[in-house]
Amino acid sequence: MANVSSEALGTEPIGKLLVKQAVPASIGILVMSLNILVDTIFVGNWIGPIAIAAINVVLPVSFFIAALGMAIGIGGASIISRALGSNQKEKALLTFGNQISLTLLVTISMVILGLLYVDTLIPAFGGKGAIFDLAKIYYVIVLYGVPFLALCMMGNAVIRAEGKPKYAMTAMIIPSIGNLVLDYLFIYVLDWGMHGAAWATTAGYLLCFGYVFYFFLSPNSELKINFQHFKLNGSVLKEIGSLGFVTLARQAVTSITYLLMNNILFNLGGEPLVAVYAIIGRMLMFALFPVFGVTQGFLPIAGFNYGAEKYDRVKKTIITAIKYAALVATLVFVILTVFPKEIAQLFLSDRPDLDEQALAINAYVLEHIPLAMRLVFLATPIIALQLIGAAYFQAIGKAVPALILTLTRQGIFFIPLILMLPSIYGELGVWMSFSIADVLATIVTGIYLYKEVKRTLH
Template sequence: MTKISSETLGTQPIGKLLIQQAVPASIGILVMSLNMIVDTAFLGNWIGGLAISAVQVVLPFTFFIGAIGLAIGIGGSSVLSRALGSGDHDKALRVFGNQTTLTFLISGSLALVGLLFQDFFIGFLGAEDSFKEYALVYYKIVLYGIVMLSMAMMGNNVIRAEGKPKFAMVAMILPAIGNIFLDYLLINVMGYGMEGAAWATFISYAICFGFILWFFIVKSELQLNLECIKLKKKIVNEISGLSFVTLARQGTIAVLGILLNNVLGNYGDELDIASYGIIRTVLMFALFPVIGVNQGFMPIAGYNYGAEKFQRVRESINTSITYGGILAILIFIIIMVFPQEFISIFVSTKESLDPETLADNREILKRTPSALRIVFLATPVIIVQLIGSAYFQSIGKVIPALLLSLTKQGFFLIPLILLLPPFLGVLGVWIAFPIADVLSTILTGYYLNREVRKTLALPKTA
């Protein structure tokens, strides 16, 4: 039998493997982040700050449906990685087939519900009258293509689990580049405004889905057949347990987004919602190398745990935290020194703008830099929380993975956002972020250290 590429996860040096896995993931995330930056900048400069607010209120719902694929992809790929690590290629194939069916059925059903009850959801998500029309236009068109995004997010994680991160990177880069070009064409050149922004996003989903479909037909070692895509209770249960960890985390993020939009609207105004839209985009962009390290870590840990090479698992944890920590400190310094430069990308202060839009943009530029600094205060320590929750998920321990993945957003950030603004106003929202980061890192670090001493110290290395 020809040696499959996934076997290198159990043989190459951990540092080299982590770089091989993390760099393509980081590049892909970087390009996607640049896409978000350009997208947000185009909206702010060519349509206005309220367009950013509109996209910000729509994102939690569309994000959650797309995250169905991410959850099934990450959860199922944990099972798939361990199956490949133990040499059970047939199980890996069945897992992938069931991932495909589950993603299509669940995301398709949610998209249909979202379209049937669009007026209810737009109001529930926090759209205010000043930008509700923008939000509804964007919402409807993006939902038409959300199933493609969900399928692509699932497939991307399977590609990475196969040990082929460069293809996963390309799958993220192509739609990002396409979306930037289409934004320019449809918004600026053809003048379609918010509708153009939405169709650019829809087409970018189709590009990503098309590339991933091509990969699995032509390049993958997991060649599906009709038998594989039939749902099997045992496989579904195994996928679902681990997928629920990611889905709960992403669902909590979606709830957090809805809560933030409503709290910022209540204690501030639509410009504070726009500020958070910008901060959210900067978070995604600035943390791309840290998230890349985290994504690169998971298949390495899962494969070696499945192969009972526990010393390699322990080494992958230490190396990932070290690399990620160094990157996080550098990011922290850059944000603290250059907040104004980041914010100025997203809004224009050209005198040619109409007076109302110009006034809004200037106010956003005034408010957002200090908020950005506060949100990033705990950046140097977040890698411990990311690696800790990812470790338990990659080795198939559902309950600790679930609880630790919810610590920041669910256990700390959401309660803090409810408690602090009545006393501190909008400032309370921003302060809640670093407090939640520190508390979740302390808790995760404790449980990760205990697990490493208890499990990975056992003399079972191969």
């Protein structure tokens, strides 16, 4: 499998290099997003719309624990990219070993706490009424597999830091395909219902872990660690933590956002409105996959060249990444605003045996989704600057501005908006909050990025 070597990150033409990094990352994110999307379609068609809402309630908890692995992975990957760029191989190895130890320690502890407080957490995240029982089934089973997912997310970031994007892509594709196949078997063939959906998801995590474990044992990986590298090192942990906290904070705020949104929408419109948000939430994950792919491809290139003090290449990487991401974001915007009802219809069952409640929810979703989708994605064409700008500070190891810019959209702008606007405009206020927050966060990020580039890259 041909890949970009870590040395090539500092020599190949930026445009060509970014495509090599971003396309596999985009494909991997696409397949993972398709997995979530099709999984939701299967659940909606074979179990019912309440089941979609139930999964949406569970996502904040499982995503937050998995995000611990992602945070440790991205924080450590930034160190590894810069260490490889400056020929500090031992620091890269020590960082990777500490990432593994820290991921296991933190995520297993969080899973234990998550299981102990299951009956408190689910209602807190909007799992009320008819949603609770299905959400609890899904939550408990999926939580068992979350440490494996965390290890996968951590390992995936490290694989990209080595300049091996195609292996990182494969690591994302394998569990997604496995999950969809098992969805069909467990839900449709064996009729396990919500249990089947949960076990299919957990099995997908295990498949991913198996592949990532194989990669690091194979000759394809440059990072061959031994037992001494697993011993926790204070200075390495501090650097991983400061950079990884940026990703963790973003995911924590995302979980808080889900909590608030599910509760606000439940109070405004009950289970049907939560189902509308569940579909929009899936599209937020799925539709922006190429933008996230460009961002993931950008990180190791910027980090390596910054470590090698090749500042002209860093500047060119920033500009090229923003251009590529803005182009694909605009295409996404056009598709979502032209075909919102057709997209929503994919998630809804047309079985003749649906009960009155399911039929009423389906009709409600189709009525409310077009305006909601258009308002939520209205500012999509400009988010490239926001994402690349925040990622740049993380890539070069500057944790404080990375944290500030990461939190501007959801923490500083979006959460206050959804707490204020619905009391004035009702449901409309919820959907308006998304684009207003995007515009404000993009302005702030643009100012930060411009000042940093002018000050340091010369």
